[in-house]
Amino acid sequence: MMVISANAIAEKPQQTILLQADNFEHIQFKRIQPNQYVYANQQLKIIVNDSASFLMKPFDSIKKIGQVSFEWRSEGAPKVKDAHHEEQKSGDDAVFKLGLLLESDDSSLMPFLPSWMKRVESLLTFPSENMINLVVAARHSPNTKWINPYNKRVTMISMASVKGENGWQQSSYQFEKPVNVVALWLMSDGDNTGSRFTVHVKNIKMELN
Numbered sequence: 001m002m003v004i005s006a007n008a009i010a011e012k013p014q015q016t017i018l019l020q021a022d023n024f025e026h027i028q029f030k031r032i033q034p035n036q037y038v039y040a041n042q043q044l045k046i047i048v049n050d051s052a053s054f055l056m057k058p059f060d061s062i063k064k065i066g067q068v069s070f071e072w073r074s075e076g077a078p079k080v081k082d083a084h085h086e087e088q089k090s091g092d093d094a095v096f097k098l099g100l101l102l103e104s105d106d107s108s109l110m111p112f113l114p115s116w117m118k119r120v121e122s123l124l125t126f127p128s129e130n131m132i133n134l135v136v137a138a139r140h141s142p143n144t145k146w147i148n149p150y151n152k153r154v155t156m157i158s159m160a161s162v163k164g165e166n167g168w169q170q171s172s173y174q175f176e177k178p179v180n181v182v183a184l185w186l187m188s189d190g191d192n193t194g195s196r197f198t199v200h201v202k203n204i205k206m207e208l209n
Helices: 116-122
Strands: 014-016 024-030 036-042 041-051 051-076 095-104 130-138 145-147 154-158 162-163 171-191 196-208
Touching: 024 116, 036 116, 041 171, 051 095, 051 116, 162 196, 171 196
Parallel strands: 130 154
Antiparallel strands: 014 196, 024 051, 036 041, 041 196, 051 171, 051 196, 095 130, 095 171, 145 154, 162 171
């Protein structure tokens, strides 16, 4: 009889992202009002007021990620009409999106980049050209993919959500194949739709392969 070792059936390791100010860089866009970010008890509160900006955490090693999960709740939402509007620049806003910057072989710095992109480049330990945004409360049906209207190198994916207690929702996404990730983005935005809302996020976990 073949005996299966405990290690063979053990769950894959997870990394929990610490939600505290010294763990992220706040990246702002020129001529766009930034969001307000409040950290408390390993929860993140994002206040959106016709605004957009994001938090970035570069990794000091490449993370091979198979699944991402987190909990969120919102008070209000961006004024995105439908899935078609969501694919346009005028509707490119989201309650919350978790961005994964993917490993790239190209380490050259492109000239004439906006200041926020130069800041991102300077923070990265490893180069990146492509990105995945996991989007909650999207107008697209769960697991649907579309291309970001501002950047063809960014793939948007709508996440499924399960309702929990006290307004919290649990969202997760399992990749068909693990992706090599060099940095994490946390972002909410309402600048394109002139929207105001507040989002709370906690328990961001990454399954490592």
